[in-house]
Amino acid sequence: MNGLASVDPGFAPPASAWVRFLRSYGPTPNNLNLFDEYITGALNRAKVAPITLSSPQLDKIVAHVQSGARGGLLIAGTAGDGKTYHCRGLWAAVGGAPKAWADANLVKELTLPDGRVAVFVKDLSELRDEQSDEVLMMLERCALEGDDSKFMVIAANHGQMLERLRDLGHRQGREHPLRKPLQDAFLSGGNPPGRLALFDLSRIGHRDSLVEVVRAVSEHSEWKNCSSCSLQADGRVCPIFENRRRLLGGGGEVAFVRRLGDLVDIARLNGWHLPVRDLLALTSNMILGHPLAKEGLMACADIPKIQADGSVEQASLYGNVFGANLPARRAMERPVFKALASFGIGEESTSRADGLLVYGHDDGKLAESFARLVGSDQVYGATPGFLSALERYLEGEETARLESETDEFMERLVSQRRRLFFTLPDGEAAYPYWGMTAFRFGGDYLDTIAALAERKPISDSVRSRLVRGLNRVMTGLLIENTDNIFVASSGGFTQSRVSVLCDTEVPAKRDRGTGMMIKLDKQTDRACLDIALAPGVGNAVSFSLSPIRFEFLCRVAIGALPGSFSNECLEDMLAFKAKLLRKAEVILDMRPAGEDDEAGIEDHSIKLRFIEIEQHGLGFSRPVTVRISA
Known part of the structure; x- marks a missing residue:
């Protein structure tokens, strides 16, 4: 079925204009409303109030300009971070007319109240x-x-900024003096040179x-306007209103946004950047x-x-959050759905969770848990379907259970696993x-980051x-072993x-x-392993501990x-090991003469230490002296 059959063209629910406007923010093939320059026109057509987000960075940008600062400022970020929105907001805040902003000029000048002439470039x-x-x-x-x-x-x-500076430098036969400092500022969060202020929108949490x-x-x-809509009267469930209610925390859904926030945090710490455009x-x-x-x-x-067909449950926000309502290719074109797909929620599970979903309805030992965790949700949980x-x-034959995941029940099982991830109580x-995800220790990672912070x-x-x-x-x-760390090799081949x-x-x-310290890298917000092989500066090797490495x-x-x-x-861990081995070799070479107890020059011997394992799995290093023939 390619789409739902049309209904009475005269039917106009009271919130239809708002829903139509909100729909244009969704992952449709043509998301013009997600671009700042189309917002005003779309709002005028829909005649609804805009979606308003606070802009702490905009307040800082305006304050910087109003302070009388000289030089200039750069509003930087990636696609969808709101660069044009912030630029337009600054224009309006310092007296620029909306009509002038909307004209075709790509570079605009505006005389500020203190007499400075500001040159605006809304998109380089x-x-x-x-x-x-x-x-x-x-x-x-x-x-x-x-x-x-x-x-x-x-x-x-x-x-784009770095590329334009590089090209300009090439045309002038020099290294542009802004390029390297800006690149460092983008990567490390430092300050740009001279009188240039940087506001990097990609660094917002x-x-x-x-x-x-x-x-x-x-x-x-x-x-x-939904309160007066007949589509949710007389016991009918409007899936739009139901999903919105659950996002608000209705029906015990207080954990939904918090757990989604956990996923977004882990995705960010794994290197995904999810701009406001994607979150909308x-x-x-x-x-x-x-x-x-x-x-x-x-x-x-x-x-x-949808109500007449009995397909309300297919609108489940627990599947929508992973783009289950979209063709796979369109969903994976969006970084946010690609990032969330990396958690494997729906495909990953535990034997206990699947046992509850499959046998809980008929198993007396599981009946109470099934009723509480599945049966209590009549819209997206234990539905008639x-x-x-x-x-x-x-009741089917055994061979029927081995069909591919496109089987109706397997699809429903995936949906129920997703619902469980968001609805299981914290103390269950x-x-x-977290056992319902590919990051089974994701909660421990976030707790570790919080403790370090x-x-x-x-x-x-x-x-x-x-x-x-x-x-x-x-x-x-x-x-x-959990009390000590072995830095080991195979006799020269570190890999x-x-x-x-x-x-x-x-x-x-x-x-x-000496030893391992776990600290917080303030540049990346990740945990970091720092292993010192000897006291003193320069004797440690650090390893950034992203969620996937953890x-x-x-x-x-x-x-x-x-x-x-x-x-x-x-491979990352073996590279870290190679750095530790090189550091150990440098430290050994720096020992004063006479302190090298690893070699016996006089008796032509080499002292080595081999790692052996005791009965209970504990490792220990055993010294072995190897004689060398003269």
């Missing part, structure tokens, strides 16, 4: 090379050469942006998604047919919700797990998977300048084979 990428060169040369004069004739305001993508976007959409004043598309999709609606997004006029499919699955020990000690169990995982990767042996020669060992906790070490610690989880993580 729109300029031709010669226009771009002129603007950037003007920026150089204002920022680096003390020219006060203009004050520059430029909105630009990170890469994703969780905070998500919470704000969800609140701005779900609490929008236009929803009040995600929120619109969560509320309006339905696979049978046009372009996968419902309008008010679709609801009578799910129970009917479950009965057919349980028998069904830990608050300067609190991290969990002993987390530290022990990390040390055990490190030792197993370092040695290739199933050792259980060997099995290494039994112990070059050195250090305590698992930093002690008198997961890798934890999985290895509980018995997973290193190569079976992530070859990329294994």
